[in-house]
Amino acid sequence: MINIPNMLLIGATDRNVGKTTFACDIIKKFSANAPVVALKITVIKKNNGMCPRGGEGCGVCSSVSGNFMITEELNTDSQKDTSQMLAAGSKKVFWLRVMEQHMQEGVKTLLDNIKKTVGLNLAIICESNSIRKVIEPGLFVVFKKKDDNYIKPSCHDVIEFADKIINKDMLTHKFSGDLNRFSFNDIKWSYKENVTGIILAGGKSLRFGMDKSMLSVNGKSMIEHIAGQLKPNFSQILLGANEVQKFSFLGCKVVPDKNKGCGPLMGILSCLESSKTELNFVVGCDIPNIDMLLVRKMLRESEDYDAVVPTTDDNLIEPLFAVYRKSVINHIKDILYNSKKRRIKALFDCVNTKYLKMGKAGWYRNINTKDDYNEFINVLKKEDLKSGNSRNI
Numbered sequence: 001m002i003n004i005p006n007m008l009l010i011g012a013t014d015r016n017v018g019k020t021t022f023a024c025d026i027i028k029k030f031s032a033n034a035p036v037v038a039l040k041i042t043v044i045k046k047n048n049g050m051c052p053r054g055g056e057g058c059g060v061c062s063s064v065s066g067n068f069m070i071t072e073e074l075n076t077d078s079q080k081d082t083s084q085m086l087a088a089g090s091k092k093v094f095w096l097r098v099m100e101q102h103m104q105e106g107v108k109t110l111l112d113n114i115k116k117t118v119g120l121n122l123a124i125i126c127e128s129n130s131i132r133k134v135i136e137p138g139l140f141v142v143f144k145k146k147d148d149n150y151i152k153p154s155c156h157d158v159i160e161f162a163d164k165i166i167n168k169d170m171l172t173h174k175f176s177g178d179l180n181r182f183s184f185n186d187i188k189w190s191y192k193e194n195v196t197g198i199i200l201a202g203g204k205s206l207r208f209g210m211d212k213s214m215l216s217v218n219g220k221s222m223i224e225h226i227a228g229q230l231k232p233n234f235s236q237i238l239l240g241a242n243e244v245q246k247f248s249f250l251g252c253k254v255v256p257d258k259n260k261g262c263g264p265l266m267g268i269l270s271c272l273e274s275s276k277t278e279l280n281f282v283v284g285c286d287i288p289n290i291d292m293l294l295v296r297k298m299l300r301e302s303e304d305y306d307a308v309v310p311t312t313d314d315n316l317i318e319p320l321f322a323v324y325r326k327s328v329i330n331h332i333k334d335i336l337y338n339s340k341k342r343r344i345k346a347l348f349d350c351v352n353t354k355y356l357k358m359g360k361a362g363w364y365r366n367i368n369t370k371d372d373y374n375e376f377i378n379v380l381k382k383e384d385l386k387s388g389n390s391r392n393i
Contacts, residue, residue, distance in 0.1 A: 023038065043154070107134060317355070365379075
């Protein structure tokens with residue numbers, strides 16, 4: 001898998017959904033602050049020698065000699081997707097046509113070409129579905145027609161990896177509301193959900209022997225490292241902690257427990273009551289890496305549930321990496337004040353809960369001991385050495 005955090009990948013469930021219009025709007029918005037390169041990637045899969053894309057006379061497949069072909073768009077006057085993206089303000093626009101079994105080879109060659117002709121520290125806008133099989137972009141959004149459940153095969157294979165599915169009303173053609181939720185900072189794309197991110201930092205760190213929230217990660221405190229991952233992705237950030245002044249440097253609201261000494265369930269209750277949004281993502285201050293793809297999947301799954309909780313392969317639940325609706329507030333109060341219980345699991349037994357398998361979660365680390373912390377830091381160092389401290393193109 002090729003990691004490209006500075007790429008915004010745009011897919012669609014069907015033709016003529018408006019993804020090129022959206023791509024051009026994004027280019028216009030962000031090209032003033034950073035150079036933008038736009039890409040169109042067409043993946044070719046031949047069945048019995050026949051082209052499955054445009055039918056006889058399409059020309060997409062027959063015009064490709066070899067495993068792939070890269071062409072640069074130079075014309076701004078055409079109605080072609082690539083011409084529109086160039087006219088919108090892209091510094092350069094490339095079209096990659098690539099045989100399915102050679103996608104990685106084609107993408108790597110294209111990225112090398114961009115490095116040589118444009119350089120680093122740029123934003124990439126790319127239209128494609130199938131290429132998601134071999135790349136991990138900073139953000140993958142998929143457009144679908146409102147009230148239409150059709151999904152074309154190329155999108156069906158990758159839609160589970162979508163960070164955001166945008167339902168498009170075909171009577172409108174502008175995306176001003178959605179555009180304002182996109183950001184490009186530190187050479188990475190983000191989408192700000194109308195969701196509150198809640199970090200719980202009220203634990204006593206008894207097993208660790210010191211305050212885990214202040215451990216150093218990449219020159220920052222653990223709590224600052226986590227907050228930095230959440231801020232571009234959520235409309236509000238809350239910190240559940242009793243030491244308000246201690247965490248004021250984070251620049252977000254610190255919410256003390258309404259009643260101290262009642263455990264993390266009280267922290268969740270206190271923050272949910274202070275939250276401005278119906279949906280809330282809760283994470284502990286000892287989970288340094290946030291897999292936003294999993295978080296967004298939990299948010300999508302939350303439509304008919306009060307809580308969405310990931311589980312490990314050995315069926316352990318992760319209540320401090322979960323999504324909660326404000327609808328659970330009264331249930332938590334009943335558990336804490338009437339049942340006199342403290343375990344978060346008691347909540348899941350009395351609300352509509354969705355359990356979601358985490359899958360391969362090599363990223364997930366819960367820092368409980370100094371050995372856990374040392375192992376995490378060593379992994380970071382190995383990743384930096386492997387990437388040469390440069391993970392962007």
